[in-house]
Amino acid sequence: MQFLELEKSQFSAQKFFISYTEENEFSALLKDIDQQSQGYFSSLKNKNTAFTTAKKNIFLEIPNLAANIAVVQLNSGNINSKIAEFAKACREIAREYQLEKIAVDIDFCSDLAAKKQVLRALVDSFYSFNSYRKEAKFDLNQIQIAISTTDSATKTAIKWAKTYAEAAKFCRDLSNTPANICTPTYLAAQAKTLEKLPAVTVEILDKAAIAAEKMGGLLAVSQGSEEEPRFIAVEYRPKNAKNSRPIVLVGKGVCFDAGGISLKPAAEMDLMKYDKCGATTVLSAIYAAAQAELPLHIVALIAATENLPSGTAIKPGDIISTKSGKTVEILNTDAEGRLILADAISYSEKYQPQYLIDIATLTGACVIALGSVRAGLFTNNEELGKLLINAGEEIHDRAWNMPTDSEYGEMMKSPFADLANISGKREAGAATAAAFLQEFLPEKTAWAHLDIAGVAWKSAGEEKGSTARPLALIFNFLSNLAD
Numbered sequence: 287m288q289f290l291e292l293e294k295s296q297f298s299a300q301k302f303f304i305s306y307t308e309e310n311e312f313s314a315l316l317k318d319i320d321q322q323s324q325g326y327f328s329s330l331k332n333k334n335t336a337f338t339t340a341k342k343n344i345f346l347e348i349p350n351l352a353a354n355i356a357v358v359q360l361n362s363g364n365i366n367s368k369i370a371e372f373a374k375a376c377r378e379i380a381r382e383y384q385l386e387k388i389a390v391d392i393d394f395c396s397d398l399a400a401k402k403q404v405l406r407a408l409v410d411s412f413y414s415f416n417s418y419r420k421e422a423k424f425d426l427n428q429i430q431i432a433i434s435t436t437d438s439a440t441k442t443a444i445k446w447a448k449t450y451a452e453a454a455k456f457c458r459d460l461s462n463t464p465a466n467i468c469t470p471t472y473l474a475a476q477a478k479t480l481e482k483l484p485a486v487t488v489e490i491l492d493k494a495a496i497a498a499e500k501m502g503g504l505l506a507v508s509q510g511s512e513e514e515p516r517f518i519a520v521e522y523r524p525k526n527a528k529n530s531r532p533i534v535l536v537g538k539g540v541c542f543d544a545g546g547i548s549l550k551p552a553a554e555m556d557l558m559k560y561d562k563c564g565a566t567t568v569l570s571a572i573y574a575a576a577q578a579e580l581p582l583h584i585v586a587l588i589a590a591t592e593n594l595p596s597g598t599a600i601k602p603g604d605i606i607s608t609k610s611g612k613t614v615e616i617l618n619t620d621a622e623g624r625l626i627l628a629d630a631i632s633y634s635e636k637y638q639p640q641y642l643i644d645i646a647t648l649t650g651a652c653v654i655a656l657g658s659v660r661a662g663l664f665t666n667n668e669e670l671g672k673l674l675i676n677a678g679e680e681i682h683d684r685a686w687n688m689p690t691d692s693e694y695g696e697m698m699k700s701p702f703a704d705l706a707n708i709s710g711k712r713e714a715g716a717a718t719a720a721a722f723l724q725e726f727l728p729e730k731t732a733w734a735h736l737d738i739a740g741v742a743w744k745s746a747g748e749e750k751g752s753t754a755r756p757l758a759l760i761f762n763f764l765s766n767l768a769d
Contacts, residue, residue: 287409287451289444292389292430300430302383304356304376305391308368315391315432319355323348327357342375353389365400366682373407380412380426387428398439399680405431405447406681406758409454415462415751449578450761454754457570461743461752465542465559470508470590473539473562474516477569477588483576485524491517499609499633503625504589506606506616510546510599511592517630518588520569522576527583528768534639535572535760536630538623538646539565539590546593546619547601554745561623563742563752564646565590571760580768585637589626593619605703609633610726613703621707623648624719628726635728641670642733644723645756651715652688653740660686661741661756664720667732674734677763683756685736694721 292300305316312320312327320327326348330337337343337357345355358375360368372394380388390408395401408429416422431444460468460476474490481488493514496504501517508515518539521532540561544550550558568586575584600606604616606625609632614625623646634642652662661678663685665671671687678684694717700706705725709718720735727733741755 287412287426287455288428289405289448289451290428290430291441291444292432300353300389301387302356302379302385303353303389303391303432304358304379306358306360306372306394308360308394309362313391313393315393316357319351323350342379344379360394365395368394369400369404369407369682372404373411376408377411385426387430388426389430389432391432392440393432398442401440401443402446402680402762403682405443406450409447409451410754413455413458415459417459417463446578446765449574450758452577453570453574453761454757456573457566457754457757458752460569461560461563461566461754463559465592468541468559468562469513470516470539470541470592471514473541473565473588473590474518477518477520480520480569480573480576483522483573484579485522486572486576487521487523489519491519500607501589501609501629501633502607503609503614503629504591506600506604507540507546507593507622507625508591510596511594513541513592515589515591517633518586518590520572520586522572522584524579524581524583526581528581529583529640531640532583532585532637533641533643533764533767534585534587534634534637535568536627536634536642536644537565537568537586537588538562538627538644538648539588540623540626541590541592543593543620543622544595546599546622547595548618548620549595550620557743557745560743560752561647562590563738564644566752567645567738567754567757567760570754570757571764574757574761575764578765580764582764582768584764585634585639587630587634589630591626593622608726612705612725615700615703615706617706617710618708621719624707624722627723631723631726632728639728639731642727642731643674643736643760645736645738645760647739647742648737649716649719649739651719652737655716656686656740658740658744660684661759662686662688662716662737663734664688664690664717664737665734666690666724666727667734670732670734673766674736674759674763677766678756678759681758681762683758683762685756685759688720689717690720690724694718695724698722698725
C-alpha cells in the first residue's frame with residue numbers, strides 16, 4: 287500500500303475524498319470544500335437532513351467539484367474510538383465503491399502519535415491476503431493524506447506509516463502462509479531475502495550447526511517432525527548506529543504446533559500456523575528498521591521448528607539439556623516454545639545486548655488474563671518496561687505489565703532436573719512461563735518478554751488471520767530510541 291501526500295490545492299479534484307464532521311462541526315478541509323461548492327454542505331446541514339446524524343454520507347455529484355465526497359460523522363468519544371470508527375468507515379466506503387485509491391482528511395488527529403495511529407489503523411483495515419485465492423479479495427492500493435505544506439507532524443507520520451505498511455504486509459503475509467508451505471526452511475529463506483536491505487546480514491544454522499551449538503531445546507522439539515529445524519540470525523548494523531551494544535529481538539518460530547505427544551484438540555488447530563508470529567514480528571521489525579534507516583544496531587534471532595507427534599517425538603518425562611547446560615524435565619510437550627526460546631536467549635549472550643526482548647505466542651493463560659486487547663509484558667528492567675509500554679500506548683498496540691516475582695520461578699523446579707517445562711499447576715501459567723525464560727538470561731541483561739498469544743491473530747470471521755501485532759509497538763519503540 288502506498289501513502290502519498292495530498293496538497294490542499296489538490297483535494298477537490300480527487301476521485302473520492304473522505305472527510306468528517308465532529309459534533310456536527312465541519313473539519314477545516316470540509317469547510318474549504320463547502321466554499322468551493324458554494325455552500326452545498328452547509329445548506330444540507332441547515333435543512334436538518336440526515337447529514338447531521340448519519341454515521342457516513344456519500345455525495346457523488348457536487349456543484350463545482352470533480353471529487354466525490356464521503357463525510358464520516360465522528361462521535362464525541364476518545365481519540366482511540368474516533369480512529370477506529372474512521373478507519374472502519376473508510377474501509378466500508380472503499381469496498382462498497384471498489385476504490386483503488388482514496389484521499390482522506392485526518393485533521394481530527396492533532397498530534398504526531400494520533401496521526402501515526404490513524405495511519406496504522408488504515409493500513410491494518412485495508413490488508414487482504416490473496417496469495418492462494420483464485421479470485422482476489424478487494425485490495426486498496428493507495429491512500430492519499432490531505433496535508434498542508436507546513437504540517438510537519440503529518441509528514442513525519444506519513445513517512446513512518448509508509449515503512450510500517452510495507453513491514454506489516456511482510457509480517458501478515460508470512461504469518462498467514464500455511465504450514466505446508468512455510469516450513470522452517472521456508473522461513474529461513476524469507477529471512478535471507480532481507481539481505482537486499484542496507485546494512486543487513488543473515489546467517490542460517492542448519493540442523494548440524496544447531497547441534498554443534500548444543501541447542502538441545504530446539505533439537506528436542508523438532509525431533510518429532512520430518513522437517514529440519516533452522517536457527518536464524520539477522521543483523522542490521524548501520525555505520526551511524528547510536529548504540530554500542532545491540533538491541534536483540536528473539537522470536538518464537540514454531541511453524542506448526544500440534545502439541546507433540548501432548549496433542550492439542552482438533553478444534554481450531556489450523557490456527558497453530560500462527561505459532562510463528564513471534565518470529566514474523568522480529569523479522570518485520572528489523573525489515574522496518576532497515577527500510578527507515580534507523581541509526582540503531584539491531585539483531586533478530588529466531589528458533590524455527592515444527593512440533594508434531596511421531597515415534598521420534600519427545601515424551602512427557604524426558605529430560606533434555608539446553609544450550610545453557612541447564613537440564614529440563616518435559617512434563618508437557620505442548621509447552622515447547624519456552625524450550626526453543628531458552629536456546630535462542632542463551633545464544634544472544636554473544637552479542638552482549640543492551641536490551642533483550644523476546645516475542646512469543648507463548649501461553650493460553652495470557653489469553654485468559656488479557657484477551658485480545660493487550661499483550662502481556664514481563665520484564666526485569668523498569669526503564670525498558672516503560673519504553674515498551676509507552677511505545678504501545680502511543681500507537682495503540684498496547685501491552686500490560688505482568689509480575690515477575692521470584693515465587694513463579696520456584697514453581698518451575700523439578701525433582702529430576704534443573705527445571706520443569708511447566709509448573710504442574712493450573713495457576714499463573716503466563717507468569718511461570720516467563721519465569722522459565724528468565725532462567726536463561728545472560729548475566730545482567732535488561733530483558734522483556736512479550737506474550738502475544740492473545741493479540742497476534744484473529745480466529746474467526748471476515749478478519750480471521752494475522753494482525754501483525756505487536757509489530758507497531760516494536761517499530762514505534764525502535765523509532766523512539768532512534769530519535
